[in-house]
Amino acid sequence: MLTEQERERIRAEATHYDYPQAACVEALKIVQEGHRWVSDEHLKEVAGLLDMSPEALDSVATFYNLIFRKPVGENVILLCDSVSCWILGYENICAHLKTRLGVELGETTADGKFTLLPMACLGTCDRGPAMMVGSDLHRNLDNEKVDEILGRYRQTPEA
Amino acid sequence: MANGSSMDKPLTGDLRSDGAVLDLAAYEKAGGYEALRRVIKEMTPADVLKEITDSRLRGRGGAGFPTGQKWSFVPMGENAPTPKYLVANADEMEPGTFKDRMLLEGNPHLLIEGMILAAYTIQATDGYIFLRWAYKLAAERIVRALAEARDKGYLGKNILGSDYSFELDLHTSAGRYMCGEETGLLNALEGKRANPRAKPPFPQVSGLWGKPTIVQNVETLCNIAPILRNGAQWYLGLSRSEDGGTKLYGVSGKVKRPGAWELPLGTTIREILERRARGMQDGHQFRGVLPGGASTDFLVEEHLDTKMDYGSVQAAGSRLGTGLMVVLDDKTSVVGMVLNLERFFAQESCGWCTPCRDGLPWTARILQGLLEGRGRPGDLERLEMQTRMMGPGNTFCALAPGAMEPLQSALKYFREDFEKLIPSVLSHEISC
Incomplete structure (x- = not known):
């Protein structure tokens, strides 16, 4: 209800x-x-x-990318997979996220903390690779930065 | 009075370098809402329409339709249907494009004043800013700016004491490329799937809830107040092309300094790439560029001196599109890049018409096959067939024809990259 x-x-x-x-x-x-x-x-x-x-x-x-008709985790990671981010290293970031989280695209971590989804262009192509975690935009990603970001959300208790 | 920077750069000259928003006071100090005050007192809608038409402003969202002409199609006078609507298309989602974000986050009042003036011209009483979900900061700032404008009497009933009233609301979407298509956007605003509508009737006559509606890109609308403040002749003088004004240009990819800049309309690709983006990153060579977003044809070295205006880019075989370029370098796989683009379009197709719904995934599968060593003789011909089958006129809207633009031009300029991936071509070459 x-x-x-x-x-x-x-x-x-x-x-x-x-x-x-x-x-x-x-x-x-x-x-x-x-x-x-x-x-x-x-x-x-x-x-x-x-x-x-x-x-x-x-x-x-079901038409919209951001309306979820299946359960998602506490934090939804939206990783931009469009052309500029792809040129700038989307595939490496994606592989790193999958390893760190132990999930494939579309899946939620066992502890329910994160759901990892690919997302179309986030409109920040000059600072790719980019992703959003919930409402927060993170840009110029590399593996170390991804680890640091994940750590922050792991620590934050659910609002 | 407007300061010097905003006379050369009406869209971005007043933006703050620290990324903070221009609030109402700062916007007014830079000359904001002067145009509205004057127009509402001294000009008729027909006067405004003439000024905008004379300025030769064309749509900045991709299609490049002359703005004055578009507005002239709206029924006017006592017998015109009511209410009439004005909608800002702020659903920026063309891959490689990040220009409207800059305006929405930095100076929302420039959009709002432009919308009030545009609405006055067509005598619209209701408006919406259709914003993409991802632009959270822009949403916060627009909501605040709308409240400021209402408090000051720029929005709402009897604007500045006149008999003209206009209500403006923010609508945030939930992510789908199709919402950027004019008629898809109207369906989305009505709370339906964002499938495109048949044209005619055109939205100017029958748009939102069947009423006359103008849908206009954010950057286009941000030009309106400066044109009315400084005049059509001033606006024409900003440009290095037959059309008026400046343009937001940008570059992403393996360049030294990616970003976006406001420059005279008609600045060359070379100047933008070399002077603004500072050229290629060390160890990377330029191979080609999508001049105006994902749905524009590749241009190559020989086109670098092309002026980035509507006519010149078209003459070079592509489109100005959004004016934001994606650069292809020699370390990036051409076929991989085209696959990335076609997957995007396949995913974002609304599925309403068959060529797009089935043709785009088919195209992506062929490209994926090439990259995974499953290329077959005839694949390039099949890809070329797709570019014809999904060309202009064969689909309901411009999504699929746009998707074919990078593919057809890649097959033309980088054909050897595709041929390398087809085994029989290789063995044929070896046996010769």
């Missing part, structure tokens, strides 16, 4: 538009803020709040 506060926020978002459906992406992001991903149950609840069928909402939810 969504919390009353989440339902209220979703209703408020819907007032920004002439049609409530227009707030659906925002609503799914509100769900993810509290639950990290969008379960079938939450999807149905949101659809009800926005006068949509669950199927219509799911067609939107």
